[in-house]
Amino acid sequence: MLVIGFGLVNTLRESIQVAPWAQQGAEEGRLMAHTKNVTRLVAVDASDLHAYLKTTIPYPQAATALQAPTEQTWETFAQNSISVDPVGKHVLVLPGGDRRALGWALPALYYAFYYGSPIVFVHEGAIDPVLSTRYADRKAFLIGPSELVPASLGEGFRQAERIAAATPQALAVQLAEYRDEETEFGWGRTHWRRSGYFHYVVTTPNDALLGLAALPYARSNNASLLYAQDDGSLPAALDRYVWAQRADWFVSPSEGPFRHFWLVSNRISYSTAARLDFAVEKAEYPSMGAIALGPLEALLSLLIGWGLASAVFVWVHAALTLPMVKMPLKIAWALSSLLLPVLGPVLYLNAYRRPAWQDEQGGWHWLRSHSLQSAAATAMGFGYGAPLMIAIGFLFVWFGFPIFFPAWLDGAEAWLGAGMPLMMFFMLVLAIGTAWVLVQYPMKQSMMSSMPRPHIWRMALITTFFSMLAVSLGMMTSAWYMLMDHIPMMPKEDDLLWFGSLWLASFIGFLAAWPLNWIMIRRHLKPGNL
Structure with missing residues (x-):
């Protein structure tokens, strides 16, 4: 954040x-x-x-x-x-x-x-x-x-x-x-x-x-x-x-x-x-307003603005009306809404306007349809994973990312040493590692305290890996199209186009991960009623 x-x-x-x-x-x-x-x-x-x-x-x-x-x-x-x-x-x-x-x-x-x-x-x-x-x-x-x-x-x-x-x-x-x-x-x-x-x-x-x-x-x-x-x-x-x-x-x-x-x-x-x-x-462009906004910059800035408003709404609403929801879940919903303008608050409100019950350990659960459970489960992983990838990507472009071209990369596989593919790979790996250790394992341990720790670590890694892989497939593909193909000049990290492109790519990444989480909910690999 x-x-x-x-x-x-x-x-x-x-x-x-x-x-x-x-x-x-x-x-x-x-x-x-x-x-x-x-x-x-x-x-x-x-x-x-x-x-x-x-x-x-x-x-x-x-x-x-x-x-x-x-x-x-x-x-x-x-x-x-x-x-x-x-x-x-x-x-x-x-x-x-x-x-x-x-x-x-x-x-x-x-x-x-x-x-x-x-x-x-x-x-x-x-x-x-x-x-x-x-x-x-x-x-x-x-x-x-x-x-x-x-x-x-x-x-x-x-x-x-x-x-x-x-x-x-x-x-x-x-x-x-x-x-x-x-x-x-x-x-x-x-x-x-x-x-x-x-x-x-x-x-x-x-x-x-x-x-x-x-x-x-x-x-x-x-x-x-x-x-x-x-x-x-x-x-x-x-x-x-x-x-x-x-x-x-x-x-x-x-x-x-x-x-x-x-x-x-x-x-x-x-x-x-x-x-x-x-x-x-x-x-500098003299004909695009005081802060040089073109049509695409203006639309993407609106997307970011709506995301900020959505995140604030969800955070305030959860803090005032849902005291029984654990803090990591509130943060996940707020961060998901940050990158999912309008859609995030709509899913959040639908997820918590359902009948709820307490289990024997005092944890609260909500009665949701299978599709809404998968959307909630996607938001739990997406809320931490997508912002992590954006933050890591920002640090990479801010400090510079090395281009790696050893002697053996002299053919069609030379793209493996290019900056953009390498940066995307390390964005995914570091985001998975961070979310696995700091978010997913503690959440699963609090819900499955009776299970052996190695099993919890393994389950947390599997669900984190597949959820974020699905997010990254949609997100990275869209980011590549926006930054490398659609926008004539590769934007820098201090440009609205850079953040706006990642915001839009994250939205598409969520839509790509939603079907995978539907399957994981069906196989009881992730909870969708928290």
Whole structure:
């Protein structure tokens, strides 16, 4: 009771500390929450960067044209790099020609390379009529200012839409956020999206050629392109956007999703890089209330709250109305109700609202149905066993549990040395040993004082072992599902999810042990009328 009480109080304290007013982040500094969000690629020129990425990104789907792009060949490089989707629903109409045109076209080229979008370049206000005819049945996106991409070009397509902005920096942000579901164009990376491991290549319009050489990142890392200012500073549009991309964590900053920037321009200042890094540094969930409760945490906290209320009710009711019931039985019913919200008090009230009689030794017995006897017998073992397993598990995770991998555990049986199976095994063994010595033997001795002690010890061990084994089968299986499979991030011992999962698993463990105790009552191995 002390261990579980300490754990719950500590959980409450930790939960309050993640509130906005807690100052915990300021006290611990950035080292704990800091993630490496920026990688700077230093290259002499586009040819150098292209050669480097060919060796570091060996994925076939990220392969670009064999020759590095130059100011004269960047259009050919882009066309040769893109594997066009033959059944796509859109076509990109982009500025073509000099370096300035590349600066406007580059953000769209990243999506074209990722998706397989066909591209049509505009030269002197016109496009290749062959390409215009080939893609006439698709929706055209006219990307860039009207002076470079005239509106009249859209007349040759099924539908046309312009995406433009005052600067290449603003256009890059607009394309990162844009999404047209009908034609499947656009990254759709708005601040509403809380999922996805987004990557970004950041360069400057003057270094757009370097950005084009880094085109493989659009496939290998699903990276979209963003622009800093030509002097290396952070433009307002980009600053606003990256701060909106900050993701959140609940248990630990090691949770995903993450954002990452690849800087491919030597002009970008280190202060800009630092601000980009800080902008997407993980933070506590800001949208889940003062103590960061999500839906599952809220439901499990209600389960724990109902359990506490049930335990208090049973304890007070037994103390005031059932003086003839022995103290170990009252404690067992109270602890069972702690882990069986609502069900525990219902079983308790039904168990003691029956006719009772005294035996020759003065012990009280209640007239109960066989099913209610098995429920009462289950509660007697469960009330001590399940809280013991939770308390022992809490101590294990609080102080740490070693992982055991000897040389012979090198095959499929390696799971025997993993922390979770070992911890569950020792939780069961220690709980059985403790309940056997401190609870079940004294209870049986008080009821069977005339029997030899070795026989009482043996009976206490058998009933304790099988009862708690049945509880653990339901409890451990449910705990494994909740902690290892259902919850994305393994919760710690100071998290409501940890206690709530064990609370719910204990409830299921009781239901699993109930049928076994029905059999033990039938064979007179356990009493069910106390």
